[in-house]
Amino acid sequence: xxxxxxxxRYLITVTGKKLTVTCSQNMNHEYMSWYRQDPGLxxxxxxxxxxxxxxxxxxxxxxxxxxxxxxxxxxxxxxxPSPNQTSLYFCxxxxxxxxxxxxxxxxxxxxxxxx
Amino acid sequence: xxxVSQHNHHVILSEAASLELGCNYSYGGTVNLxxxxxxxxxxxxxxxxxxxxxxxxxxxxGFEAEFIKSKFSFNLRKPSVQWSDTAEYFCAVNNSxxxxxxxxxxxxxxxx
Numbered sequence: 435x436x437x438x439x440x441x442x443r444y445l446i447t448v449t450g451k452k453l454t455v456t457c458s459q460n461m462n463h464e465y466m467s468w469y470r471q472d473p474g475l476x477x478x479x480x481x482x483x484x485x486x487x488x489x490x491x492x493x494x495x496x497x498x499x500x501x502x503x504x505x506x507x508x509x510x511x512x513x514x515p516s517p518n519q520t521s522l523y524f525c526x527x528x529x530x531x532x533x534x535x536x537x538x539x540x541x542x543x544x545x546x547x548x549x
Numbered sequence: 550x551x552x553v554s555q556h557n558h559h560v561i562l563s564e565a566a567s568l569e570l571g572c573n574y575s576y577g578g579t580v581n582l583x584x585x586x587x588x589x590x591x592x593x594x595x596x597x598x599x600x601x602x603x604x605x606x607x608x609x610x611g612f613e614a615e616f617i618k619s620k621f622s623f624n625l626r627k628p629s630v631q632w633s634d635t636a637e638y639f640c641a642v643n644n645s646x647x648x649x650x651x652x653x654x655x656x657x658x659x660x661x
Binding site for chain 2: 465536
């Protein structure tokens, strides 16, 4: 089954404790992306990657890191989480079309709470 | 900075009413345009997309959208809504850097 998986689905942590949210896709998509969703703000792109070893900042990259060592995986790293990073996080992937991306396929989301 | 504006944050309609949700974007170059929907408790999923060609695009579940380049708009429409259309709707636009810019979303509630 074609899908994007994220783990964990729920995470409660404390300020400053490094964490990683994993994302994996099995559709051979070149493009992968991380978003955070906050009430009233919609989705904001954190980082995106157009292929292995190619990553770019989105709208809100501060406090986050990513890596793309393999095509299927795109982990999101919070080196020192803070309460303002409490949010719902989505990973997504897609093929690339001329001029942009194709349909994004979303993971189920990770609800992160930083105390 | 590039932006996407969705004019209505909350819309309440009765079943069988017609729907139009506004989306305007600020980017002046070639764009790929999308509408996504998030049903309660579910993933975001694609409703429809526009890359090029006919500016009137048809999507799933009877939705359509019209790209008007001169107005930088990509409004979503449905002639007759159903209770099952209750969801949050997001407009999104690619820029030339392959960044995807999203609107803040419109929460649609359909009264049975």
